[in-house]
Amino acid sequence: MPSCRSLLVGLLSVLLSIPALAQTTSPTFLQLNARQNCWVDSVFTNMAPDDRIAQLIMVAGYSNRKPGYEDSLVTLVQKNKLGGVVMFQGGPMRQARLTNRLQANSKVPLLIAMDAEWGIAMRLDSTVRYPYQMTLGAMQGAGSDSLIYQMGAHLAKQARRLGMHVNFAPSVDVNNNPNNPVINFRSFGENKYDVARKALAYMRGMQDNQLLTSLKHFPGHGDTGTDSHYDLPLITKSRAQLDSLELYPFRQLINAGAAGVMIAHLSIPALDTTRNRPSTLSPAIVTNLLKNELGFQGLVFSDAMNMKGVTKYFPSGRADELGLEAGMDVLEFTEDVPAALSLIKQAIADGRMTQASLDARCLKVLKAKAWVGLDQYKPIVLDNLVSDLNPVQDELLNRKLTEASLTVLKNDRNLLPLQRLDTLRIASVAIESDKITAFQQMASNYTLVDHFNITSKTPDSTLAQVRDSLKNYNLILVDVHLNNIRPAVKYGLQAKTAGLLGELVATGKAVVTVFGNVYALDKLTFPMDTAQPSRNIEQARAIVMPYQLTNYTEELSAQLIFGAIGASGKLPVTVNQRFRVGDGMTIQPNGRLKYTIPEEVGIDSRYxxxxxxxxxxxxxxxxxxxxxxxxxxxxxxxxxxxxxxxxxxxxxxxxxxxxxxxxxxxxxxxxxxxxxxxxxxxxxxxxxxxxxxxxxxxxxxxxxxxxxxxxxxxxxxxxxxxxxxxxxxxxxxxxxxxxxxxxxxxxxxxxxxxxxxxxxxxxxxxxxxxxxxxxxxxxxxxxxxxxxxxxxxxxxxxxxxxxxxxxxxxxxxxxxxxxxxxxxxxxxxxxxxxxxxxxxxxxxxxxxxxxxxxxxxxxxxxxxxxxxxxxxxxxxxxxxxxxxxxxxxxxxxxxxxxxxxxxxxxxxxxxxxxxxxxxxxxxxxxxxxxxxxxxxxxxxxxxxxxxxxxxxxxxxxxxxxxxxxxxxxxxxxxxxxxxxxxxxxxxxxxxxxxxxxxxxxxx
Structure with a gap:
């Protein structure tokens, strides 16, 4: 077997074959110690050329499928000697067992990835769910960056405990299109500086704790009304516009040492004039722009290769080959592995790609594997796995993140926080919830509150009774529960209950909290039923925006209203002319009891x-x-x-x-x-x-x-x-x-x-x-x-x-x-x-x-x-x-x-x-x-x-x-x-x- 010294010389010659790179901070995973480099060279040298190609392919893995699925997945990975698996739905114990089995049957340890933008709970049950990036976008001040960094660090530790090595996050798309069906709430917002700063904190939290990241969706998926899962979006911006806005966060994070970048399936004539060519398959975008111009040296991942944004015009297998030809390092979610491998080898034979260029990418993948510790692979320990993945510190972090994001958009005559409870006769009305909500339960901790719950299925006779009862109150807390975050379905808004909301705000007694996508505010600004009198949410006495529907947002919004906590959040996007980016009032707490967990005051809850x-x-x-x-x-x-x-x-x-x-x-x-x-x-x-x-x-x-x-x-x-x-x-x-x-x-x-x-x-x-x-x-x-x-x-x-x-x-x-x-x-x-x-x-x-x-x-x-x-x-x-x-x-x-x-x-x-x-x-x-x-x-x-x-x-x-x-x-x-x-x-x-x-x- 050749010595490590000779292997390193060989590796250097391969890397020198890559086009010259712009000055930038190289990803940490490229800076290995001697032991890791020896492992990389040893594994690489003992690989056949075809096996090196297979290291560039990641297939999808699920831990919630029917019997027989796991056998076929293990066979696929083992037979083709693939480089990694992208995990999707399932549960932590099931996934851990599947991962251990896959690793045991793989000669070279697999790179395990997941799309976990807001935590592993994005894919698996019984795990921690963090706020959406749009929610985090509302956080202000230097302290917010620290909290986001902590989130990245905590997520990284959970991922590594679960045997994962790559998180396809953060999203650094600048969401400047309210009707964006695919990015939307997944973006930190529309301000490129805020997006870059917060994404950098998130990225560093993960990478500092040995989790590979992947910025997405290059070169920017924020300004489109098309979902690339179902079609190929067209971005008509000029190169100057792209440089000024979409590319800004990518530049900043690449210069800070980003480990990976994910290429989106987008048609961008300003960057590649070839009709219907997705950016994933574009040498002009992947190699010329990302690698050469921006100087990116890390791993270039494709977006999922089963999405219509790429397969609409290029069949599976052919798309994978063209992706590598464009300059990508790792193909994610390859559907037809045999076809892809066959076409890639044919491209080499035809001279459209060289084995040397693919070898260089294989070496990069192996370096990433060594950096995450796969040079000393150990199976996942199953004992206490679920409890380890749900530490109480994450509940505290979730509370802090949620609290810091709460945004007050209106506060007529400083109504909030509520004062003089003895002067208030308070009712709460939960819209689109047929049972007492966490918001209502928390409100009842502060004073006597009478609760009403209505949904779009509530009979008109019951609604009439509710209307009549509400006349007896001088303050109405309205919590709007939106069960969908997508613009295509109006964020879960229903005409019947929206009409009642209009009635409530028209009374001049309503404090409205919207638990849902911030863009839903635009749908609440004008009546959904034009036959109704003109009413809008602006008539509410106060408006609180928590950005999503969780127990944390419900409980903390109620605590905000009663003064246990304050508010400092700002809108991360412009909703309409009334609610613009940066809007948000500062609210100071008034000393009422806050309800939290012992860790917030430095006490061990278990003890x-x-x-x-x-x-x-x-x-x-x-x-x-x-x-x-x-x-x-x-x-x-x-x-x-x-x-x-x-x-x-x-x-x-x-x-x-x-x-x-x-x-x-x-x-x-x-x-x-x-x-x-x-x-x-x-x-x-x-x-x-x-x-x-x-x-x-x-x-x-x-x-x-x-x-x-x-x-x-x-x-x-x-x-x-x-x-x-x-x-x-x-x-x-x-x-x-x-x-x-x-x-x-x-x-x-x-x-x-x-x-x-x-x-x-x-x-x-x-x-x-x-x-x-x-x-x-x-x-x-x-x-x-x-x-x-x-x-x-x-x-x-x-x-x-x-x-x-x-x-x-x-x-x-x-x-x-x-x-x-x-x-x-x-x-x-x-x-x-x-x-x-x-x-x-x-x-x-x-x-x-x-x-x-x-x-x-x-x-x-x-x-x-x-x-x-x-x-x-x-x-x-x-x-x-x-x-x-x-x-x-x-x-x-x-x-x-x-x-x-x-x-x-x-x-x-x-x-x-x-x-x-x-x-x-x-x-x-x-x-x-x-x-x-x-x-x-x-x-x-x-x-x-x-x-x-x-x-x-x-x-x-x-x-x-x-x-x-x-x-x-x-x-x-x-x-x-x-x-x-x-x-x-x-x-x-x-x-x-x-x-x-x-x-x-x-x-």
Missing amino acids: LTQQVDSLVNVGLTQKAFPGCVVQMARNGKVIFRKAYGKHTYDASLGAEPLPVQLDDLYDMASVTKVSTSTPALMRLVDEGKFNLDGKMADYLPSFKKSNKADLVWRDVLTHQARLKAWIPFWMDTKNPDGTWKPKTFKAEESSRYPIEVTDSLYEFKKYPRTIFQQIRDSPLNPKKEYVYSDLSFILYPQIVKRITGVDFEDYIKTTFYKPLGATTLTFLPRRFYSLNRIVPTEYDSLFRKTLIWGRVHDEGAAMLNGLSGHAGLFGSANDLMKVYEMYRQKGSYGGQQFISQKTIAEFTRYQFPELGNRRGLGFDKPSFTYSGNGPKSGTKASYGHSGYTGTFVWVEPDPAYNLTYVFLCNRVYPTRNNPTLGNLNTRTNIVEALYQATKRGLQ
Whole structure:
């Protein structure tokens, strides 16, 4: 066998036979190390001339075909000693097995390629799908290039894991024809500079991670209304026009070291005057323009050789031969391999091609194979393949890419992001979706939104009902779901639903989000049915363009509308005179909760989920609670939301127990204190209407002659004012024989007994006064020390009403909950929600003798008609978190300042640490020395509260953490005599897991 040195000399002589090249950066794959070059020369030397020709042919491969197909494909590749396979439809495991089999039966390792412009999911199921290039074209700023580079790098790693070596991407076509049927959304846009810059980032991301790329579709497929899959497009531009626009991105990326270029099937008289000659078969375009003039040294790929753009005038086999004669290096998707090989050999015999020129191209292919590691080929490892192809980092990247592309094209009077949710009655209308959409689900996380879904098949009678219902709303969120991205079918628009869209925008109440091709905006500008009054999308109050229909675009568009994220995208193309390239408004977020994944805030989702799942499952197994909801946020981003278990343990309620849902309502118990009374007092302090250093009698005149008259509110709120811990009010209503005392309770409702405690227990209308009197007249503890007490919190609703003139519940809801969008937070939830939404609390065997379900668990609050400042609040974990996120944001949320930073700081600091009292004003705080309770890692700035029924909230405002945490469960079901939750420390161990996960991310 000849030495590597002699082979290298031979290789140099072959390469010198290639025409002189212009100055350019050569592709990396041509710069091999000594070992790789030796492999190339060794393989080349041992090849027969015919085998060298076969290295230039790639056939199509599918992993979803019927039995027998794979055998025929393996035989075709093995028999003809082909150079590569282009993979199409299938699945990752099936393709990996097929690839391994093909490689095992190929003497020279195969180059495996795929057309995966927006990720492997373009061809295979169960893989990552990235945004279309048009979507990415909307991204602005230097950061966008970095994200696109990351996309290329991530895709390359997935491709290599799947045994792939070539991605026929990026598309560098400048799409300046809105009716382009084949490029369109596959282009970065119509601005040649943006196209070049973003394509370069994408290309480098792939090539830097050992994936060969192929720029396409040379010399530019963006300005045609013909699909080359079905016909030969004609490009009538002049050479000067082509140089100025279409060729610009190719030049830039070739000069940057592009590995490959794909030749399109186009007829371009300005470059080749031969009638009906596709550019793939044109020496003037492939050799003279691309190789000689532009100096391209990499691999020249054909577009698929089965497309009508080439086969319409040149049959299979003949087209392949002419493609190589024109100067191409690799024929993609050759249909008739024997015919192609025969005609190529005949062309050599006839002198139309030389074996030396084909040998040079074969050497180039072998160099590419060595560069991608095929000189040390290893089969694809099948273990964990699917999970490896779907890393969580790609979900985060997809979210970032989508978020950066969102474009706001209209924002009348700065409507977005939505402000003052308490002033809005919101409906959402999903067009062309017959079920609740991801957009609608996300919108419901922010406030109460009523949903309507219509399609072109919706009966007219139903549409009439929808029209009538929508009159009751002052804001309509319209999400238009376009299920087609092609201009030939009007992007999936239907006349019937487009007509309804016209009606909605004409109301002046619509915010329209179009989930589909950006060019569809032009179809929404004029009525599709000329018999209808002239209406267009411009009449919408706001227009959001996410460019395509995915879960990411739906969820993030809703988050944009409500202010969790901003918008900076710009139109990458001109749609019409109204919507032009570069249009797009900058929208700033307003601080509402964002819903994302832990990785966005530097937390490992697998670690966090494993920790939380383990802790919760121990609690479930040991029956500490039948079910729970856990919600966590960092930096204002909700990173963990999960419901566990069921409402109850068994079917004792007459049916199988319901699984816990994220939006189920729980009895908050003492979390009520810091969710109702405490924020009310903070607001009154801000307004100068409540003095923390004032005395109890100052705000409760009936207490002036009591032993509590001079108690200072700061002491009261920190539980060191000598108040009794609690009073069992209900016990005073019973006679020794167990009957009710007069003027306490009756079994039936009446005007004298209107307060419903249970379905068969009604309280005397004036009895609440007795409760307040009992508090007023109760003895004080002998010593001023910390004793946790409910009593003052029972009084705060009276104080709030006395100061504001507004009933306590109305005050809390109008001041806080409705503007926050925390619409499930309520007292007496049976008034508004079905029992299926409310988790049962406890079977009360002592006082009410019934299951407490949808009524307050606390006996004292029950005797106050379910409404008190110490207990009685119900709600979902998500809505409760909004209150505590407002606290964490120093009193601000959704662009509104609810409480001043100064007051938040005052209420949440240690008030009397010198006395060993760990309390803030209303809030609990970490112990000064960790004693096994509370989160071990909580800083001195942290605060929260627990509830008797099993609830817990915690805020960590320290900048190193910035955490918000909610835990809801019904640990008292079926009985309060169950200390397991406390013994396990489940609630605080879970938040400790969040601290630890955050610390790990900071390391």
